[in-house]
Amino acid sequence: MFSSISGAAVLAPADYRCSDDAEMTYSLAGIGELLWDIFPSGKELGGAPANFAYQATALGGEGLIVSCVGSDNPGDEILARLEALSLSRQYVARDRAHPTGTVSIKVGAAGNPSFTIQENVAWDFIPQSQPLMELGKSINAVTFGTLAQRSEVSRATIRAFIRKIPSSVLCIFDINLRQAFYSREIIEWSLEACHVLKLNTEELPVLARLLSMEGDERRLLSALSRRFHLKLVALTMGAGGSLLYSQERIYAHDGYKIDVVDTVGSGDAFTAALALGMLSGSDLATINDYANRVASFVCSKRGATPPLPDDLEITRWLNSR
Numbered sequence: 001m002f003s004s005i006s007g008a009a010v011l012a013p014a015d016y017r018c019s020d021d022a023e024m025t026y027s028l029a030g031i032g033e034l035l036w037d038i039f040p041s042g043k044e045l046g047g048a049p050a051n052f053a054y055q056a057t058a059l060g061g062e063g064l065i066v067s068c069v070g071s072d073n074p075g076d077e078i079l080a081r082l083e084a085l086s087l088s089r090q091y092v093a094r095d096r097a098h099p100t101g102t103v104s105i106k107v108g109a110a111g112n113p114s115f116t117i118q119e120n121v122a123w124d125f126i127p128q129s130q131p132l133m134e135l136g137k138s139i140n141a142v143t144f145g146t147l148a149q150r151s152e153v154s155r156a157t158i159r160a161f162i163r164k165i166p167s168s169v170l171c172i173f174d175i176n177l178r179q180a181f182y183s184r185e186i187i188e189w190s191l192e193a194c195h196v197l198k199l200n201t202e203e204l205p206v207l208a209r210l211l212s213m214e215g216d217e218r219r220l221l222s223a224l225s226r227r228f229h230l231k232l233v234a235l236t237m238g239a240g241g242s243l244l245y246s247q248e249r250i251y252a253h254d255g256y257k258i259d260v261v262d263t264v265g266s267g268d269a270f271t272a273a274l275a276l277g278m279l280s281g282s283d284l285a286t287i288n289d290y291a292n293r294v295a296s297f298v299c300s301k302r303g304a305t306p307p308l309p310d311d312l313e314i315t316r317w318l319n320s321r
Contacts, residue, residue, distance in 0.1 A: 025060070025061060025062055026056075026061045026062065026140040026141065026275075026276060026279045026280075027061065027062045027064065027138060027139045027140050027141075028052070028053065028056040028061050028062065028063055028064070028139065028140060028141040028142070028143070028272070028275055028276070028279075029049075029053070029063075029064040029065075029066055029091075029135065029139050029141070029142045029143075030048070030049025030050060030051075030052040030053040030056075030063065030064070030065055030066065030142070030143050030144075031049055031066035031067070031126070031142060031143075031144050031148070031157075031158055031161055032047065032048060032049035032066075032067060032123065032126075032144055032145055032147060032148030032149075032154070032158065033047035033048065033049060033050070033067060033101060033123040033147055033148045034047045034049070034050045034065055034067035034068070034069060034078060034092060034101070034123055035047045035050075035078075035100065035101035035102055035103055035118075035121070035123060036074055036077075036078065036100065036101070036102045036103070037102075037103050037105050037264060037303065037304065038102050038103065038104045038105060039105050039107070039302070039303070040106070041302075043102075044264075044302070044303035044304060044305065045078065045081050045082075045085075045303075045304070045305050046103060046264070046265070046303075046304055046305075047067065047101070047123065048143075048145055048147065048174060048176045048267075048268050049065060049066070049067065049143060049144065049145070049148070050065050050067065051265040051268035051269070051304040051305060052143050052174070052268045052271055052272050053065045053087060053272075054085060054087060054304075054305045055265075055268060055269045055271075055272035055273070055294070055298075055305075055308070056272040056275065056276065057085070057086065057087060058307070058308040058312075058313075059272055059273060059276055059294065059308065059312060059313055059314050060276065060313040060314040060315055060316075061272075061275075061276055061279075061314070063087060063272070064087075064088055064090075064091060064135070064139070065082070065087060065088070065089075065091060065092055066091040066092075066126065066132060066135070066161070067091075067092050067093070067123050067126055067148075068092065068093040068094070068095050068122040068123050068125055068126045068127065068154075069092060069093075069094060069095070069100045069101075069122050069123070070094070070095055070096075070098055070099040070100035070121070070122040071094045071095065071096045072099055072100055074099070074100035074102070075094060075100040075122065078092075078100060079092065085305065090131075091131070091132060091135060093122075093126065093127050093129075094122075095122040095125050097125075098120060098121055098122045098124065098125055099118075099121055099122065100121065100122055101117075101118055101121035101122060101123045101124075102118050102121075103115050103116065103117050103118065104116040105264060107262045107264070112238075112263055113262060113263060113264050115178055115179070117147070117178055117179060117181070123148060123154065124148070124150065124151035124153065124154055125151065125153045125154060126148065126153065126154040126157045126158070127153075127157065128156070128157045128160055128161075132157075132161060133160070133161065133164050135161075136161055136164045136165035136166070136169065137165075137166065139165070139169055140169060140170060140279050141169060141170035141171070141172065141275045141278075141279060142161075142162070142165060142169060142170070142171055142172070143172040143173075143174050143271055143275065144158050144162065144171075144172075144173060144174070144190070145173070145174050145175060145176035145190075146175055146176055146177060146178075146181065146182040146186050146187065146190065147176055147178050147181050147182075149182075149186045149190070150181040150182070155186070159189070159193075162193050163193075170195055170196065170275060170278060170279060171193060171194045171195045171196070172194060172195070172196040172197075172198060172271060172274075172275060173190045173191060173193070173194035173196065173197050173198070174198045174199075174267070174268070174271045175187070175190070175197065175198070175199045175203050175207065176203075176267075177202075177203045177206055184210045184211070187207065187210060187211070188211075191224070191227075191228040191230075192228060194228075194230070195230065195231045195232070196230065196231055196232045196233070196234065196274070196275075196278075197224060197228070197230055197232075197233045197234070198233075198234040198236070198267070198270070198271050198274065199233075199234075199235060199236075200235065200236045200237070200238070200267060201217070201235065201236070201237050201238065201240075204217060204220060204235060207220075207224075208220050211224075211227075217235060217243065218243070218245070218250055221233045221235060221243065221245035221250070222245060222248070225245055225246070231246065232244060232245065232246045232278070232284075233245040233246075234270070234271075234274055234291075236267055236270055236295070237255070238255075238263070239255055239257075239260075240254070240255055241253040241254045241255030241292055242255070242270070242288060242291065242292060244284050244287070244288050246284060249284075251284045251285050251288050252288075253288040253289060253292050255292050255296065256292060256293065256296040258296050258297075258299060258300045259300060260299045260300065261299065261300055261301055261302050262299070262302055262303070263299050264303060264304045265298055265303065265304020265305065266295040266296075266298045266299045266304075267295070268304060269291075269294045269295045269297075269298040269304075270291045270292070270294065270295040271291075272294070273287075273290050273291040273293075273294040273295070273314075274287060274291045276314045277290050277291065277314070280314060280315075280318065282318060286318070286321065290314075290317060290318075293312065293317075294308070294312055297309070297312065
């Protein structure tokens with residue numbers, strides 16, 4: 001039914017490419033949760049869209065965060081942290097009625113995290129605004145997930161934003177299933193709205209069950225791609241690497257062997273590298289290798305936003321090959 005390719009330099013279809021200018025700085029937005037990840041040893045900036053925006057910036061793009069924090073000390077600290085990371089605060093709203101979000105994280109022996117996510121917090125109330133709707137006209141890519149769609153207010157804002165963006169904007173649904181904060185309706189709407197689906201091996205069987213789909217990993221990726229007319233489906237497999245599925249072809253990567261500190265944010269780093277690779281017009285085998293390198297580096301450090309080495313910057317990395 002489809003061919004499997006590992007390491008081959010097969011060119012991506014032309015519609016993956018957003019520009020022929022290799023030196024262009026791409027603008028990528030993450031819309032959704034912005035919070036503090038609380039570890040036993042301290043706190044780190046977190047939230048999948050925020051992690052994505054940070055990694056996109058660190059890799060040579062312009063990452064933008066669309067979210068909301070409380071009018072409280074933790075919110076002030078997040079804004080200060082964004083400034084220290086050279087991330088724009090322009091699309092981060094303040095909420096006087098709800099506190100800044102937090103997630104308590106425990107990391108297991110293998111580096112895999114478990115999450116306890118605070119509810120009824122500021123990022124559940126991301127407001128709609130004219131500047132936000134205008135932002136969609138100037139970005140090259142956006143990522144969103146299920147978690148921030150748990151609340152009616154943020155769900156409405158995310159959907160209004162996604163509906164407004166031009167079809168040329170690369171739209172990535174990084175599913176990010178957490179606790180019970182998702183539904184079939186949220187998932188189906190998101191799949192119908194996106195160009196690219198990214199998920200992991202724990203999320204794939206949950207998705208298959210909700211959508212009444214059967215088969216092994218590769219058949220499920222194929223079925224999802226056909227059913228929702230997706231340009232690409234990306235499956236991350238932890239230490240096992242990743243699979244990219246596009247146009248009846250599987251691009252497999254075995255990953256990199258590293259000493260894992262924790263895996264928090266590694267999936268978001270993978271998504272950022274994937275997006276930048278697609279925008280640059282790279283072939284999917286190259287993109288898969290790049291995304292695995294970036295995600296592996298993040299796994300070797302604590303937290304979701306470690307400083308990245310210069311040689312992982314997208315243009316420098318592609319030019320070195």
